[in-house]
Every structure is written in C-alpha cells, then in structure tokens.
Amino acid sequence: MKYLIYISTASKIMVEDDLKEILNISQQNNKKNNLTGMLLYGEGSFVQLLEGDADQLDETYNTILTDERHKNVFKLDEGDIEARFFPDWTMGFKVISGQDMSEFEGYADTASVKQWDGKGYHPVLEILKNFADINNL
Template sequence: MKYLVYISTAYRLLNQDELLDILAVSRKNNQRNNLTGMLLYGEGTFIQVLEGDADVLTKTYETIIADQRHKNIIKMAEGDIDTPNFPHWSMGFKSASAKELQELGGFTDPKSLGKNWIAAETSSILGMMKTFADANRMSD
C-alpha cells in the first residue's frame, strides 16, 4: 500500500457548495477505487493525503493534476505504508482557517519557510494531518 501527500493552490477561493461538490465526487471515486484519505482546504490552499494501491494512486494523482480548479501542485511526500492512516474515510474533509491550523502541533505555515519548506519530514506531514483529524473528529 502507498500514500501520497500534495499541496496546491485554488485558482480562486471556493465557496462551501463548490467544496461540497468536490467532496462528493472524491468520496464516490475513492470508494470505487478503494482509496482512503483526507482533504483540507483553507484560504485557497488544498492539502490532501491519499492511500491505496500504487497504480490506482498514480492514476488518481494524474487526474488531480489535470483538475483546472487548482494550480501550483506540489507532491510533498509519498511512500509505502503497512496499514492506512485513515482506514474509515473514503475522503475525510475539513475547511479550516489559518488560525485553526496554527493551533495544531506539527503545523508550520509554508509561507514562513520560504522555498525550503518541502524538506519537512514525512512523519511531520502525516502527523499534522492525523492530529487535525483527531482534534476535529472528522467523519466520512
């Protein structure tokens, strides 16, 4: 099993209805493809972790890259996992403010680190997202 984490910038700020549409399609596709994960959206920025079969994950990421609703897509981390971190979520979701994210342990605002922020440890990235999920008791 593989995981992948990416960050991207929305071409424009999205409203709640647009975010819910993305979530509904993502959940349907992820259930069909046996993928799990979580999507965070805050102030025009997406961060997503996906987990599943390597080939399916690669095809899904290619689809994500082609999506015209966002730009500046950066793969932050990828690798092998024995068990999924988000096993019960076809796509956990939360729209969060910068203030909410700053209150999490393990979160660093990428803007404060300049161009070297991608060098963050993978465990910190996944740890931050798992902490966010636990703190918000997100559900699928």
C-alpha cells in the first residue's frame, strides 16, 4: 500500500457547486478504486492525500495531472505504508482558511523540500493528520 500527497492551484476560483462536484466525483472514483484520503481547499489551492494500492494510486495520480480544474501540481511526498491514515474516508474534505493553507504551501517551496531529511513521514502528512484530529474530520 502507498500514500501520495500533492498541492496544486485551482484554474479558477472554486464556488461551492464546483467543490461539491469535485467531492462527489472523487468519492465515487475512490470507492470504485479502493482509495481513501483527504482533500483540502483554500484560497485557490488544493492539498490532497490519497492512499491505496500502488498501481491504482499511480493511475489515479496520472489522471489528476491532466485535470484542467487545477494547475501547478507539485508532489510533496509519496511512500509505502502498512495501514491507511484515513481508512473510513473515500474522500474527506474541508474548505480551509488562507492561514491554514499557507502552512501547506510552504512545503511546496523547493528550499523547504530540501530541508526535510527524508526520515519518517513528510511534515505535511503530520500537519494533515493533526488538522483532521483538531477539526474532528
């Protein structure tokens, strides 16, 4: 099993209906493909963690890369896991503040990526898990 985290920029400002559509489609596809994860949106940016079978996850990520609803897709981290972080979520979702989003965007800076020593899980994963706990997601 594998996980993957990426950040991207929305191609346009998303309104509630846009986000509902993304969530509904993601939940359907993830259920069909046995993927779980979390999607956050704030101030025109997305952060997503997906987890599941490595081949299925790679295929899904390649589809995500071609989705015209966002651009500047930057993979923050990926790796092997023994158990899912979000096993009950076909796709957890939350709209977050610009301040919350800035925590994630800092890790898309190449200097920040270079500072991480590669030991343990990526700091963004810890932020996502803490965010889910704090917000009772």
